[in-house]
Amino acid sequence: MFKQEKSIEMVSVTNLSKSFKLRTPQKGLANKFFRYFKPQYRELKAVNNISFSLKKGEIVGFIGPNGAGKSTTLKILSGILFPDGGKVTVCGLDSQKNRKELAYRIGTIFGQKPQLWFHLPAIDTFNLFSRIYELDQKEYKKRRDYLVKRFEIEDIITQPVRKLSLGQRMRCEFVLALLHKPEVLFLDEPTIGMDVVIKKTIRELIKQINKEERVTVILTSHDMGDVEDICERVIVINHGEIIYDDSLKKIKEKYVTKKIVRLQTNKPLVFTKREGIKVIKKTEFELEAEIDTTKVSFNKLAAGFFDKNDIEDVTIEEPPIEDIIEKIYKEKPKNSHK
Amino acid sequence: MSISKYYFITKTNFKNSFAYFYDSLFSAIFIALIVFVFANIWTVVFRANPTGVINGFTLQSMVWYLVVTEAILTSQGRIIIQIGNEMITGEIANYLNKPYNYLFYKYFSTIGSSITTFLITILVGGLTAFIFVGPVQINPIILPLIAISCLLGITLHFTLMSVLGIFALWIEDAHSLAWLYQKVVLVIGGTLAPLDIFPAWLSAICLVLPFSFITYYPAKLFVLFNLNEFIQVTIIQIAWIVGAIIFAQILFKVISKRVSINGG
Numbered sequence: 141m142f143k144q145e146k147s148i149e150m151v152s153v154t155n156l157s158k159s160f161k162l163r164t165p166q167k168g169l170a171n172k173f174f175r176y177f178k179p180q181y182r183e184l185k186a187v188n189n190i191s192f193s194l195k196k197g198e199i200v201g202f203i204g205p206n207g208a209g210k211s212t213t214l215k216i217l218s219g220i221l222f223p224d225g226g227k228v229t230v231c232g233l234d235s236q237k238n239r240k241e242l243a244y245r246i247g248t249i250f251g252q253k254p255q256l257w258f259h260l261p262a263i264d265t266f267n268l269f270s271r272i273y274e275l276d277q278k279e280y281k282k283r284r285d286y287l288v289k290r291f292e293i294e295d296i297i298t299q300p301v302r303k304l305s306l307g308q309r310m311r312c313e314f315v316l317a318l319l320h321k322p323e324v325l326f327l328d329e330p331t332i333g334m335d336v337v338i339k340k341t342i343r344e345l346i347k348q349i350n351k352e353e354r355v356t357v358i359l360t361s362h363d364m365g366d367v368e369d370i371c372e373r374v375i376v377i378n379h380g381e382i383i384y385d386d387s388l389k390k391i392k393e394k395y396v397t398k399k400i401v402r403l404q405t406n407k408p409l410v411f412t413k414r415e416g417i418k419v420i421k422k423t424e425f426e427l428e429a430e431i432d433t434t435k436v437s438f439n440k441l442a443a444g445f446f447d448k449n450d451i452e453d454v455t456i457e458e459p460p461i462e463d464i465i466e467k468i469y470k471e472k473p474k475n476s477h478k
Numbered sequence: 479m480s481i482s483k484y485y486f487i488t489k490t491n492f493k494n495s496f497a498y499f500y501d502s503l504f505s506a507i508f509i510a511l512i513v514f515v516f517a518n519i520w521t522v523v524f525r526a527n528p529t530g531v532i533n534g535f536t537l538q539s540m541v542w543y544l545v546v547t548e549a550i551l552t553s554q555g556r557i558i559i560q561i562g563n564e565m566i567t568g569e570i571a572n573y574l575n576k577p578y579n580y581l582f583y584k585y586f587s588t589i590g591s592s593i594t595t596f597l598i599t600i601l602v603g604g605l606t607a608f609i610f611v612g613p614v615q616i617n618p619i620i621l622p623l624i625a626i627s628c629l630l631g632i633t634l635h636f637t638l639m640s641v642l643g644i645f646a647l648w649i650e651d652a653h654s655l656a657w658l659y660q661k662v663v664l665v666i667g668g669t670l671a672p673l674d675i676f677p678a679w680l681s682a683i684c685l686v687l688p689f690s691f692i693t694y695y696p697a698k699l700f701v702l703f704n705l706n707e708f709i710q711v712t713i714i715q716i717a718w719i720v721g722a723i724i725f726a727q728i729l730f731k732v733i734s735k736r737v738s739i740n741g742g
Contacts, residue, residue: 215571219574220570220571220574222734222735239574240577241577243576243577244577248575250571250572253568253571255572257490259494259497260490260493260494264493267490268486268487268490271482271487272483272486272487272577272578273577274480300497
């Protein structure tokens, strides 16, 4: 059944473009004065002719540096911003023409723009949203109770939101966004400002909700941990263009060309130096080396090594995802993102 | 349009307004000060007038008039700045992806908090007026009609402020517009003093402008009720409101395409 569901296209973006007009600062007092009457603008291409699609139940990380165009894309998808060109459909609906209709079928969480009423208990905002989304009250109460239990916020929903911690507040934000059973969930920096423990909880909950309700999730984050932990697929955007769109696994296969291996043996080390292996440190029972996976097969090398040696401990270190993404930004293979 | 969701928005913000109860109460204390100052000024003015009536107003009706105008004017807070800032900073993003009309949401939400502020101001201002000039002679039967007139005044006030709030996106600052608008309603809208005491030519201009239908007419009807005038004023209030709503909706539709949503 999931296979069939997987083929349903939930988000489709074709040749999407969006520019912003920015006022250019003028030099000189006279120019500064006259800019009010004849302002000069420069055009900033926030999103430049991008295309991609998402299937039902997919969980995709939309990543890029500040000003790359990821939030702009997300806001166009959720119907908040109007594009200059291209076609966008979400749940089969044009996100600009059918904005109101679409609102019933999507959920949004903007980490920096909370939706809960600050001075009221979260349950009041839940109740209000049940009316805004015109939910059947019986169904709503069932759904609310389920989510409240699921997100473990039973004890806090009757306290004013201002008295809650950031993590508690964020869990309430998630319940709020999920009350009307959205088919697509837009998460813009959902873990911003959180500590490691809360981040982990939120990531787990996103994964579980995606799995249980088959909700399609698009996530933007500066925290690569979010992406690595949650997403199966990554779309890397920079200067308004998609520069990479594939699974996280494939990114690693393509861009992780060096691995650091640290070994400890029980008996004296048996090691023959060959091309692709750069020894960093070597003693009788220890080896630290950098393996260039483009020159030597890591799997074959490891198998041979394990045969010849009595291994006590081994660690394999890959470069962090941040470094990989930085590498992709620098390479910027335009129009060849697959 | 689903009425029930808007009713709940009003209800929720009514509840929320109690979080700002002390804020409203302190504002009302300021109103008490204004009423006290004007009660003294008008006492001196009326003492110099042997008939005790100026353009149909007695000392009591003049001061109670001020209580009603202030209650209407201060009931809504700074809508121009609120809407303007939401448009400029991108805060509006949280409203645009919801299944409601943004301006209706803002209106019904505002009404929720206005009720509390309006009642507190009437209570504190009325008490001050009662202490310093005594009661005003009114027929209690007219109170529901005055409530309608005040509600329409508040609605008109909101719609005009929302137009300016949306317009703020163009000039990238809402504060100057808010300042200017408040002064206009305060003076030529007849909030501080009834337009009847203005020179005839100025009064004639002010009476046809929409600002006079916000505070002047509802307050005047409260102290000097006339059924024919009430009907006429109500019709014109509704006409201005409908016109302003249509204009605000068109303006919002046009300008929301220019919103650039900061912060991402």
